[in-house]
Amino acid sequence: MAVAELGVVVLDCPDPRALAGFYAGVLGGTIDTEFEDSGWITLKLPGGQALAFQAAPGFVPPRWPSPDHSQQFHLDLDVRDLDAAEKAVLELGARPLDTEDRARSFRVYADPAGHPFCLCAG
Incomplete structure (x- = not known):
């Protein structure tokens, strides 16, 4: 029996609105800005899935490919x-x-x- 189910994948970034717009262009869906004041935007994808984008001051993107740094996930x-x-x-x-x-x-x-x-x- 599973302990949990996946809610949403969240990407830290410097500009949540801009990154949500990029992924809306790639994947389709609807951008939900209900929590934009708190630095959070959700992209509701066709089929019921979602991606979220969270403001991260000082965000440093992963370096790929790099033998010294993991890409974390993709x-x-x-x-x-x-x-x-x-x-x-x-x-x-x-x-x-x-x-x-x-x-x-x-x-x-x-x-x-x-x-x-x-x-x-x-």
Whole structure:
């Protein structure tokens, strides 16, 4: 029997509204600013899932790849067309981290706050 169920994944960042906007552009959904005054914005995704974004003064993004620093975690986002999805996330403000091997089934990017994420052929 499980002790808990996952409520929401929260990304610390310097600008919750901007990062919620980026992920709304990537994943769709509705931005909920009910708690924006406390530094918290939730992105309600299609299908009932959610991502939240929390203001973190002094935020330092993970360094990837780095043998000295762990990336902590990353999001794997399934896409139908890697090339089209890559073009879209770059237009939204992502930057490539590891996209050189075009034969692989995934490519690695950083969101505008520096969190790594992968686009995965699904």
